[in-house]
Amino acid sequence: NADLAMYKAKQSGRNQAHFFTAAMQEHANQRMTLEQDLRHALERDQLEVYYQPIVAGHSGRVQGVEALLRWHHPERGTIPPDQFIPMAEETGLIGKIGQWVLETACHQVQRWSAQGRELSLSVNISERQRDLGLDASAVQSILARHAIDPTRLILEITEGLLLQDSQETVTWLQGFKDLGISLAIDDFGTGYSSLSYLKRFPVDTLKIDREFIRDLNSDRYADSLVTAIISMAASLDLRLIAEGVETEAQRRTLIDQGCLFMQGYLFCPPQPADELLLWLNRYQPVPAQERADTSAAG
Numbered sequence: 001n002a003d004l005a006m007y008k009a010k011q012s013g014r015n016q017a018h019f020f021t022a023a024m025q026e027h028a029n030q031r032m033t034l035e036q037d038l039r040h041a042l043e044r045d046q047l048e049v050y051y052q053p054i055v056a057g058h059s060g061r062v063q064g065v066e067a068l069l070r071w072h073h074p075e076r077g078t079i080p081p082d083q084f085i086p087m088a089e090e091t092g093l094i095g096k097i098g099q100w101v102l103e104t105a106c107h108q109v110q111r112w113s114a115q116g117r118e119l120s121l122s123v124n125i126s127e128r129q130r131d132l133g134l135d136a137s138a139v140q141s142i143l144a145r146h147a148i149d150p151t152r153l154i155l156e157i158t159e160g161l162l163l164q165d166s167q168e169t170v171t172w173l174q175g176f177k178d179l180g181i182s183l184a185i186d187d188f189g190t191g192y193s194s195l196s197y198l199k200r201f202p203v204d205t206l207k208i209d210r211e212f213i214r215d216l217n218s219d220r221y222a223d224s225l226v227t228a229i230i231s232m233a234a235s236l237d238l239r240l241i242a243e244g245v246e247t248e249a250q251r252r253t254l255i256d257q258g259c260l261f262m263q264g265y266l267f268c269p270p271q272p273a274d275e276l277l278l279w280l281n282r283y284q285p286v287p288a289q290e291r292a293d294t295s296a297a298g
């Protein structure tokens, strides 16, 4: 019966429309709640900075740490930054949060210094922070407060920021450079990397995105890309860090190709400050060659 079929189709269409609205409403509500929660996360002491070592690939020696933010939500557990940083950016909360991350990480690195551990510090910053008061003088006063030499700080920015190619951005970044702070491009290779912006902006370091490292030795496209990035960095005098190094084979390949610095679970995952210190105290750097020999011997 055609009429009945038509009737049923309409009914189910209506139900579906209803279902979608409900789902969207639910989603919007959840988002609003999370946003409200984020507004109070700082004062409620729910944010924590984790630290992941950056090592010299060949010797395995720890050279510095990257600060990576975590949100310990009372009901949802620990929320990774990808799930709340975008919200913090949209709402402008990233201004206060970003400032707090920098402050906290500087304080921590200074404490480690007092314990005889000189580490460089990498901190991720969002482009939104430019309009929210994060400029060279703001960073300088944080560094001064914690007696940290600007040459020990690396600010990590993403490619998106450089694509706009605005004079405003160049000036903003140059302000950091003039203090002696280094600049790194994070997740390099995932955006529209272009040689021209590398020339225009005062960057020192490229961080090869872990997407390419993951596929190393198994995907020829990833292999060629990594090779190209490494040789480009060498000819432009840029420092390189490979992100997401998880296996000894990846480490070996990267060393053979000339990538000097690495970060990844092979060495150490991001950890709370106290745990990182325990890790540092236990850690025995293993040179790449030795480690490969050991595994070959079984």
Ligand code: C2E
Pocket (backbone or CB within 6 Å): 052, 067, 068, 069, 080, 081, 082, 085, 098, 101, 124, 125, 126, 156, 186, 187, 210, 243, 244, 245, 246, 263, 264, 265, 266, 269, 270
């Ligand atoms: P990112 O700066 O590229 O950080 C590297 C990410 O790779 C981290 O994710 C880290 O936990 C993860 N990772 C490190 N080694 C490995 C590995 O061997 N395997 C795999 N699969 N992953 C590894 P995380 O901590 O979830 O941070 C995600 C992103 O959130 C960061 O990417 C960064 O863009 C952003 N973020 C983190 N903290 C902050 C912050 O304080 N401010 C801003 N603006 N962004 C932040």
Ligand code: MG
Pocket (backbone or CB within 6 Å): 066, 124, 156, 186
């Ligand atoms: Mg980063």
Ligand code: MG
Pocket (backbone or CB within 6 Å): 186, 187, 188, 207, 209, 210, 243
């Ligand atoms: Mg990255």
Ligand code: MG
Pocket (backbone or CB within 6 Å): 186, 187
């Ligand atoms: Mg990232």
